Amino acid sequence: MTVVELKGLSKRYGKTIAADGMDLRVEEGEYICILGPTGAGKTTALKMIAGLIDPDSGKILFDGKDYTRVEPEAREAALLSQVYSLFPHLDVNGNVIYGPRIRGWEFQQAQDIVDNMLEMVHLNRRKDALPRELSGGMQQRTALARALASGSKVILLDEPLRALDARLRIELRREIRSLVKALGITAIHVTHDQEEAMVIADRVAVMRYGKVVQVGTPKEVFDTPVSPFVANFVGQSNFFKGRLVSNGDYTVVENDMGINVKARPCQLPVGSEVIVAIKVGNTQLRTEEGFFLGRVERILYEGVTIHIDVMANGKLFSAKLPNRKYEEFSPGDEVVVGWSPDEATVFPMPEQGLEEELRLE
C-alpha cells in the first residue's frame, strides 16, 4: 500500500557508524528482508523508518513524500520488536485493540477488526489472557495481530522470531508471510538468519557497515552475489585467491596453489588479482574429472545433508552433499575437488584483502 524509500540515510553514535549512506526502495505491498550480520545497522535502519531515531542526514520517503521528520504516530508504520513489547497491564484483546482505540476508531468497528485478527492468529480463545500468561509463540502472534490491527500501511519486523525455538520459527515465518501478504501491507523484516530471509522475502537486501550492498530476489543474491562477503554470508562459500589467465566461454584463473580453475565469464582484465567463490553446496567431490586432489579430513552427518572437509595443498575446503553419499567417503580418502564453471563467481580482489572482506563483525 505504501512505497518506502531510503535515500542516503546516515546515523552515527560517537565513533560507531550505524548507517552510512543507506539507499533502499521497497515497493508497494512488497515483503523485503534486510539481512546482515550483528552490528550492520539493521535495527537502526528500522527504527529510522519507524521515526523512533532521527537520521543525521538523508531522507525517508513514504509514497514519494518526505517523512524524515514526521512523528512515529503519524507514519502508520507499526514496529514489531524482537521482545514483542506487549503491554503488561493489558490483556490480549486490550493489546490488539490498542491501535484502533488510540486512533479513535468507532468501538464496534474496532472490536470487529480485532476479533477478525485474533481469529487469524488463532488466539480468539485467549482474548482475556495477560501477556505473561502466554507462551512465546502466542506472545509473538499477539504482537503480530496488534501491529496488523493498527491499520498501518507498513509493518516493520525487528528479528520477530529470534526468541523462539527452531520448529516454531519455521511454522511462524510461514504464517507471518501469508498474513502480511493477505492484507497487502508493505513489510520490512530485519534478520541475521539467511535461511529465514530466503524463505520469507520477495527480495533480500544484504546490509553491511551501515550500507545496503546488494538487493535482489533470494535466487539473485544466492546465485549471483556482488561481493565475496555476500557470497559467504548468503550460503557459505569456498574461496581461492588467484590471477586471471583468460576470458572466454568461461574464465580461467590460476589460483594460489598454481592450479588453473574455471569459473563463470566476467569483465575483469587478464592478469588482474581476483577471488573465485564456489558455494559449498555446489562444490563436488568426485573420483576423477576435477581441478585438484585433496584428502578427506572429517565428515559430519547433518541430517538431510552431509558436510565434508577436504584438505588440499594445506588449505581446507568444504562441501555439502546429500546424505545418501555418506557411505561413499571416509576420512583419509583421496578425492578430486571440482564444480561446474557456471556456479563459480569471480570477484576483483577486495582492497582490504579477503580475510577483512569476509569478517562478520
Place this chain on the structure above:
Amino acid sequence: MPMSLTKRIDDLSSRRDIRSGWFGIITLFFLAFIILPTVYVLIFGIMDFQNLSNMVLDDPEVMSLVWGAVFTSFSLALIVTIIDLIVGIPMAWIMVRKQFRGKKLLDTLIDMPLAFPTAALGFSIGIFWGLPVEAPVPPGALGIVASPYILIMLLHIIFTYPYMVRSLSAILEQIDQSYEEAGMTLGASRMTAARTITLPLFRAGLITGFILCFARSLSETGGTFIALITVGQADKFFTGPTLIAALKNDLVLGTTDVEAVLAVVSIILIITAIIFLLIIKFVLGRVGVPFDKVWPRWERVLSRGAVPKAKDVVSFVWLFAIVIIPSFFIFAYLLVPSPADMDWSGLLDALAYSFMVAGVVTLADIVLGVPLALYIARHKDKKLAQAVDSLVNIPLIVPTTALGFSLALFWTTQGLVTNLTVLVIMAHIAFTYPLVVRNVAGAVMEVDPSYEEAARTLGAKPFATFRTVLFPIVRSAVLAGAILAFTRSLGETGATVAVSPDANTVPVYIIGLMNTGDYYLAAVSAMVLIMVSFVFMFGLRYVIRREGGTY
C-alpha cells in the same frame, strides 16, 4: 470536557518544539525553585563575606560553638553509619538468604522506624534511655544514659537502620547465590565465600547505604532537638542542625546577630556535607578492601557451629532492644494519668496545617517531579539530563535546616515571597521533590523503552503513550514516591523551624509544647503523628505488595 483536554495535550505533545519547551520549563523550574534556593546561602556568604566575617567569623566564642556543633554532627554521623554497617550486613543476609516463619513480620519491623516521625522518636528515646528533667517518666524507662552524645547516637541508629538494611538487601537480592555456591564447591568455607565473592560484588549497596545513613544522620533536626529538650540539654549540647533550631528558638546567643550566625552554620553544613559525601563516594568506590587474602582455618572455624547462630541472635536482639522497643516506648505514656484539662484544639489545628502542607507539597512533587523523572530516565545520552540527574541528589544530602534557612533567605531578601505558609511549602517541596524524582526515574529506567516505541508506531502520541502505557506500568512507583514525600513532609522539623518557628506544623507544635512544659500533650501529639504516619506507610506497603512483581 475532560476528554477534549487530554486530547488537546496529546496533540500538543506530538510537536517536537512543544516537547522540548515543556522539558525546558520543568528543568528551569527545578534549577530555579529547588537547586538555586537550596544553595543560595553560599552565594549570600560570598557577597556578604565582610559582614559575616565581622559579625561571626572573628568572634572566637561564637565560632567555637559553631565548629563544635558541626564536628559533633560529623563524628555522630560517622559512628552511627559504621555501627549500622556492622549490624546491617548480617540482618540483610538474614532477610535475603534465609527462609523462615515470620519473615514478613520481621520485614515490617525493620521498616518501622521509617514510619515514625523523628520528632516522636526523639521524645520516645529521650524518656526511655535518658534522664528527663521535667517530663513525667512512664514505668519501664531505663534512664541510664546521662551523656547527650550517646543518647543522640542511640536515636540516630534507630532511624538510619532501615536505610542501611534496605540498601544492602536490595543489592544482595541482585547477586545470585550460585556465585557463592560455586566458591564453596571450589573449596571455600561459607564465610570465605561470602567475604571474597559476595561482599566485593555489593560495594554499590555499601556506598548507597553509607551515603543514605550518613546524610540522614547529618540532616536530622526534630528528633535530636526534642530528645535534647527532654533531657534538658537543648541549650548546652548542639549538632549543626539543632544549633540552627536553638538559634531560631532563641535558646542561645541572645545578643549576637542571629541571622549571620545562622548563615555561617548553614554554609559550613552545606559545603562540608557535599565535600564529605563526594569523598565517601570517591574513597569507597576506589579503595580496595583486602578481599583476596584468606585465612582458611579461622574462617572455617567461624563458619561452623555456634558462631553463625550467635551472629543471627545478636542481629535479632539488636533489632528489638535497640531499635523497636525504645521506639515504641512513647506508647507507655498511655499508662501515665492524664492531666485534667486537655486542650485538643491546638493539636487539631496543627494536624490540619500539617496535612494541608503535606498535601500541597505531594501534589506539586507529582506534577512537577514526574516529568523531570521522565526526562532523566529517557534522555540518558544527553549531557543536560545527566547533570540534572546528579543535581537532584543535592537537596537529599544538604541538611534540611540549612536548606530551609537558605531557601527562606533567597525568597525573602529578594522580597519575592513573604507569606510564611508559602515558604514552608516551598521548603518542603525542595527536600521531598528528589524522593519522587528518584523513585519514578528509577522505575522508568527499569521499563524497556520498546513498550513506548511500540505504542508510538501503533499511532499513540507522546502524551497518550505516557497515559496509556508508561504510567500504568510505573503507577506503583509514583504512588510510593507520593506517600514517601507525604510522610517526610508530615514528620519534618528542621526545614520548617529554619523557615520560621512560628509555622504551626505538628512537629513544631510538639517542640512548642515541650518548651512550655506540656509534656503529656506533647506525648499524645507524638502518638497521633505516629498513627497517621503508620496508616500511610502501611498503605504504601499494601500498594507495593499488590502491584509489585506483577510484570
